[in-house]
Structures are given as structure tokens and as C-alpha cells.
Amino acid sequence: MTIERIWIGSESESDRLSREIIEGICRPAIDVDNASVIQSAAIVKGGIVMTCIAGFHGDLGGQDGTIVDLSDFGSVRVGEALPWPRLKRDALLAASDAYISREDKGADWRAAWSVYRQSLRDLPIAFPNPLNVIWPEKPAP
Helix, strand or coil: CCCCCCCCCCCCHHHHHHHHHHCCEECCEEECCCCEEECCEEEEECCEEEEEECCCCCCCCCCCCEEEEHHHCCCEECCCECCCCHHHHHHHHHHHHHHHCCCCCCHHHHHHHHHHHHHHHHHHHHCCCCCCCCCCCCCCC
16 A cells, blocks of 8 residues: 655745655755755765755765755656756757857857857767766856
């Protein structure tokens, strides 16, 4: 027999985050009620998400595994492999869109941004382990 929790009424972001952690879902969140960021993290061991941590604020000494800030990863599930941090890569690509098409800059400048963007696109192949990614440096704006 499985017992499910049923949530009725308005659920705050922090309540929803707590519920998701109970269900084994970890993700970064914002507490709308208190207008604050709830920094969520996960403990990863051997590439597998072991547990979620809500309200993470720095050191969790004594934990066996690597503490990972989820802001780069989005939602992850306990017991599953940590995904590659596409959220961060996609955000960096989107932020660089405006630079690549600027006509007021020279060809060398645009070429540097093209190389940067290609480096971002190549990251999943160059760094398949999501914990060992070395992010390229942005060219001068």
C-alpha cells in the first residue's frame, strides 16, 4: 500500500520545495512569500545524486560526497546521475547572442566571441563529467 501526500490550497515555494525534497526531487528555488532565494544543493557521490539539501548556506562538513549548487543544473532526482550543467551553458550562450551580431565592433572582436560561443557548445564533449567542467572565459565586451 502506497500513501501519497495530497497538498490542498496555496502552497508556498518553500513548502513545495520541502515536498519535492521528500519526493526525491532537488532543484533551485525562490521563496516568493519571503522574496528570498532558497539556495538548494545536492550531495553527489560517484556521479549519483545521494540527497537534497534545502536552505544550503555554505559548509556542510562531514558529508560523504561532493556538495553541488543546483543553480547550474536545474532539477535532479535522488538516485539518478547528475546531469550535465546545460542551464549554465545555455544561459551563457543566450547572454552572448547580443555580442556576436554587433556591427560597431571589428572582425577580430566578433571572431573572439564566435570562438567563445563554439567553446561553450563543445563543453559537453570536452568535459563529460559535470563536476569537472572548466568554463571558457568571456572575451572583453
